Amino acid sequence: MSLLVADDEADRVIPDPAPRQVDDAELARERLIGTPMPADRLRGWIVTAVLGLLGGFIRFQNLGNPTDDGTPVFDEKHYVPQAWQMLRNGGFEDNPGYALTVHPPLGKTMIAIGEWLFGYNGWGWRFTAALCGALMIVMIIRIARRLTRSTLLGAIAGVLLMADGVSHLQSRMGMLDIFLAFFVLAAFGAVLVDRDQVRSRLAVAVSEGWINASPYGPRVGVRWFRILAAVMLGLACGVKWSGLYYIAAFGLLTVLFDVTARRAAGVRHPWIGTLLRDLFPALWAFLAVATLAYLSTWWGWFGSETGIDRHLAETTGGGFGDAVVGALGSLWQYSDHVLNFHSNLVTDPAKQHPWESKPWTWPMGLRPMLYYYEGNTLGCGESKCVAATMLIGTPALWWLALPMLVWGLWRMVGRLDWRYAAVITAYLAGLLPWFINLDRQMYFFYVTPMAAFLVLGLVLPLGHLLGRARDGAERRGTGLLVVAMYVGLVVANFVWLWPILNGDSITESRWQAELWLPSWR
Template identity: 70%
Template sequence: MIATLTRSKPDQTGSRQPPSDREATLLGKPMPADRVRGWVVTLVLTAIGGLVRFQNLGFPTDKGTPVFDEKYYAGQAWQILRNGGYEDNAGYEYIVHPPLAKQLIATGEWLFGYDGWGWRFASAIAGTLIILLTIRIARRLTRSTLLGGIAGILVVCDGVLHLQSRMAMLDIFIALFVLAAFACLLADRDQVRSRLATAVREGWIGESRFGPRLGFRWWRFAAGLMVGLSFAVKWSGLYHMAAFGLLCVALDVAARRAAGVRRPWAGTLIRDVAPALWAFVGLAFLIYLGSWWAWFASETGTDRHYVEIANIAPGIFGWIPPALRSLGDYSMNVLHFHETLLTPKNEPHPWESKPWTWPMGLRPMLYYYESGEAAAGCGGADCVRATMLIGTPALWWLALPMLGWGLWRWFFHADWRYATVLVGYLAGLLPWFLNLDRQMYYFYATSLAPFLILGLTLALGQILGHANRGFERRGTGLVVVALYTGLVVANFAWLWPVLNGDTITNAHWQAELWLPSWR
């Protein structure tokens, strides 16, 4: 009964009763009625974005080999493909991340072989799916198909998401699964409120001071599944696991309070916290362990028999199977690697950056560079081909205003939409401040990009205003939003040569480097 979609009860004459104030507060503004048009907009923009991601995907390469950090992950994915799902070359350094993303990269290599198309195919698919998810999330947050479409244009035109979708690296997969978890959380929020609205309308919301049980929540289950997949890509998924778990509980408390539950905090603790822990911790860790399936089944996987070979006494952990203990010790070695991956005092990496530079993209990364005869074809003698990870400035340079406005809306207007978006954004940024001596790079900020765009879309929605506020107000808002969207598209078009490795003159290359820190 509580899972039934909320709708007004007909009275004895067959007419619909209007919802009560409490029910209306719970349900909020309804989703747009133009469902078909919403999906048409979503699929058309996703298809356009996919074409942009996939065009000339096999270029550039380093004489047919991967470029930049692709050299690690494309090669490890090839090992995985050869071995049926696991890495076994203990002499090959830097096998320091869980296997899921490399297994996904291996699927492209299985389809197309060991070339640029092969090792980048899965990343391009992930980047295209991010476009689809961002449109649907923005539409749900704003209840506007127009704003969902604008978010889609912005995400297509972001330089970070564009280039990371064209590189065989891991961070685009983190961004995909984190964003998918966020989408599931929003759908769960709406479903919970719909079920509570049913209880309010039917008059049994107050039967318990803790509020009703809400039944099995498939969207919360799916959110836990997605954060588990992000954890199986990189351990940094743990931060989003914790943040989204807390966000889920906070949304439940808010929903129970809006429904008039007498003890919303106690009701959430009693009714919701244990299932949330199962979804965001138990299920997520099972997904993480499941990503190691091939390693567990192997005999030659890296450190598969570590505790036996190193003759490590089990001690109080003797009840744990040796395979799990080997994975634990292997993981401790990996943790030690990450903790001691410090910036050399006298020889820092030339493109290293710290997290306070990421919101505005102040220190991008050069992935590939050729000049002179190797880059001939620009119509002159001094040619350059380069790919550089740059966030579109028309988007990224508004990160701090977006954060400031979002915090204002969150704390002084209790705007849950900004609150949820900022939780996703800050979960990808703040944890990197815990160890500033560690080597860090701008591509770690890939997961920030969709949340930046969602925050900007919410602000654009406020600039646009409601359709019923008058022609002049709405018209002015439309002009401002259209001009800004056009600026982002133009900015992306300007960056296109250095995001895709097109041949340009050296003068053009220098003109692309707007800030001294970009050089």
């Protein structure tokens, strides 16, 4: 018998070798490494750069429109003037007259950067949001490529996020949620790189034969990407406190990754090894490092004399029996006031916000939000034109959220697929905590961090549809056709929604045609 082997220069025929003897160490190393990253690194970066530039153009297109006669629209009215005040003061807010000074400073600081560059106008207060939205497209391409080991699927993830209505509009608003989404996605990418790095280090121990020098396995050294993830999560909390949910979710995820890595390496006691070798460094990273990163976002407030509640501890005590004093004590009390505000921000049945929604409506985007409406504009070719911006998740994406969750949970639990476990954990970290207090006022824009994980949760099954190289040309061709048709549907859906995502002037009939469901009105 003979075996045909592909060579770089030509195909050559060699004798069929004897059956390969695979020892336990080699099997463990193969389990650890799994499918390697694609070899097309240059093409991967070219695809990333091209789609990133295209996404940036889309996010920045006519960024200064719309405004309310030159002033912010919707919740921009809270954060944009606060950011302008921080810019004038050197990094802190000192006007308690802003009744909604109830979020940490980082998001407003980032808005202030754009205002510093371009002034107090639509371009200025939306610039950094659009920049973060464009960079998220770059990040999700690289993250999906690492998850799937496919440059093509990475590119598809970039196109889908580019065509998501929630990500698009939130990237064009002077609000906080896109910054939260940016740091959460960056942390998720760092967690994935950390997983691969740990497995590579354990594979070295397996190859060199000292994996079981201790029954608990070896130490894996300093994990810089886990520290980076903790920094990103601390910064996420510096935008909104809902970043805490992701600290808990990603911390748990890394511990489970560590257990499965040690088990795959053949460590005799993987759970105990993880507890002894990995748990305490993880707690240090996700608690201590994240806390330091969070506190760093208050730099302007710490350095001020007139920041809101800056010297509160000196007049009322610092809490914990006055053990927390000085600036930290004041920040503790200030944070307690903010927590009380959020805890008591409940729905008044007599004064319910017209666009309020509850979390069970969010996965499919059943209750979007109208940010801006002008019913008497020009430019559509008729006597009466409408200009509006509405936060809508592209239905071709968002209406598949529940099937994505069902499939993802089955793959996660039934097939122990780590990729789905990572994505579903991140997605649910953005959704489930809001069910704790259903009396609280809640709005659809809270889903902004979830959008990227919805895209990743859809890209993974698209990879199944696409098939593998060994499945044959016909199977791959059919899979590619189905995937291409779906991506085309999402892009076409996004193009249809474009006028009401960007505030373009359209006819009244076109406006009504955009409102597909009664709950959209």
